[in-house]
Amino acid sequence: MRRALLALSLIAGGAGAADATYGEHGMALFGGREGLYASHLPMFHAPHDYQVILQVHVADAATDAALRSRLDGKTALWTVAPEKFELSRLSPSSSSPLKQFKADLVLGHFEQGGKTQFPAATIVVDKVLMYRQLSPAQKTNAGASYVQIGSGRQRYLVKRIDSRPDFDHIVPYAAANGASTADITLNKQALQQPTAQSLAEALHVPASAIRGTVYFYTDDLK
Template sequence: MTVNYHRQKLSAIALALFMATTFFTLVGTSLLVHAQAVHGNHALIGSHGMVLIYDQEEGIFASHLPLYRSPHNYQIIYKVEVSEHEMIRELLAAGMVTVLPTNFDLNKLISGEAFSVEAQFFQGHFERGGQVKNTGMISFIRPVLVKKVTKEHSQAASFYTAALSKTKVIVAHKIQHPPSFDALAFMPLPGKAAAETNNVIVCDNPKTFDVSTISKQLELCGIPAPVYIEIRDFE
């Protein structure tokens, strides 16, 4: 009787210890998963530079300057409004205009939110000798294109098309495995000369990745002269 009683008591204690260990393991795992999720949700908070592009009919758009590495591995184009609108248009007429907004969460753009932040406006590339010309507000109105950079291999050049109105689209080269390039152009809806499938224009890849060759290849593909080309970040 005494032996059986002690065995039962030890078994109960072992079961209790097992249940307690399991409970705390599950709690710890749950907390870790939650912490990782929170970190993942906020990992895109930071400095997200952009280039402004302008169409006389459609207005000003901001294109996130993508890179291969996270958290910048997104091609995002947004319709925007800016303070000092006329001054910014003059800067755009003079050449490249880049924007450095105050730190914000890129998830806002990925999810299509509308919001405003303070920003510096540069004539030229803000990381390559560009000069600050104005500090004001940039308001993100609506998303035009949101795509993640995936480093795919392809023998062809693919271009996303996104409607801006009933008469015009914006065309963006799908950044692929390096070497690649970022290119943006405005294009009228009628008279597309290139093959199009599911809002993607497919063309031959340029033989070399320089501005002149890329521009000529886009022209052969029926895409107008690009308003922006970036090569260095995708070599």
């Protein structure tokens, strides 16, 4: 009997510990006609201790077009409330890459009163643009580094999370034709949101090119 109970315990424990990244991985949704993107909302603990940015589309063409139209050129926050899956399947080295998943597409934050606009949509993963595990160690960086998402006129800056505490930040801006897609870095003022002027100076564009903020959050990254 003891051996049977031990075997059952080991089986149960193994099933629960199969992948530490399994969970409901909410994401910020942004983009428009030139591209549609989803950014995982990270924390400094499992299963959410990864910064992941995806280029995606909605499998249903009519829903995809309607969503892009509603997002295009706007800064209203949209989020993705997906079914549970292993985030590790989005790693470029995964032996079982995640190609698509079901999700509610929500106007607002799905955990903070947002309203579902497109329920149970099938999200297709076109490309993994970033996949990096976050370190839980306390660390301070003097600079705030941003990666550029998109290569056309409508682009987005996404803060690289590289400190603890830190902030998650997504900013749309209008790029000139042929503008560089290189990362930018500006002086970091603790957990204060960078100004449009400071972002514009780092990009060498007028302040009017910065279109506002899609997402800024600090609470989950302390």
